[in-house]
Amino acid sequence: MFLNLGLIFTAAAVLVLGAALLIRRIPLRRVVLQLGVALVLMLGLTAIFDNVMIAVGLFDYGKHTLSGLYIGLAPIEDFLYPLCAVVLMSGLWWLCGAAPTASEQKTTASAEESHD
Numbered sequence: 621m622f623l624n625l626g627l628i629f630t631a632a633a634v635l636v637l638g639a640a641l642l643i644r645r646i647p648l649r650r651v652v653l654q655l656g657v658a659l660v661l662m663l664g665l666t667a668i669f670d671n672v673m674i675a676v677g678l679f680d681y682g683k684h685t686l687s688g689l690y691i692g693l694a695p696i697e698d699f700l701y702p703l704c705a706v707v708l709m710s711g712l713w714w715l716c717g718a719a720p721t722a723s724e725q726k727t728t729a730s731a732e733e734s735h736d
Contacts (some may be wrong), residue, residue: 663702670694
């Protein structure tokens with residue numbers, strides 16, 4: 621159950637990121653390193669803190685709602701949330717007007733010159 625829900629949200633986040641990259645004309649190769657570093661950090665923190673919180677008994681999951689795959693004590697479903705966060709927040713950042721990319725600056729500058 622949680623795995624299916626997580627995959628739906630992750631797919632939506634990927635669509636937002638894809639739209640942002642297309643609209644802002646940002647090549648994926650230009651941002652893949654930044655996204656990768658953010659993802660590794662988020663997954664690492666999730667692995668550490670989820671395992672600690674589960675180990676000390678702060679929360680537990682109903683076994684019938686999980687896929688049965690774990691990293692330590694943390695169910696694999698928990699790792700879709702940081703993935704979704706990195707992908708969705710990056711996409712929204714670019715869609716909502718993050719600093720213009722170099723290609724956008726060139727396009728804007730050449731358009732302004734042609735109007736003068």
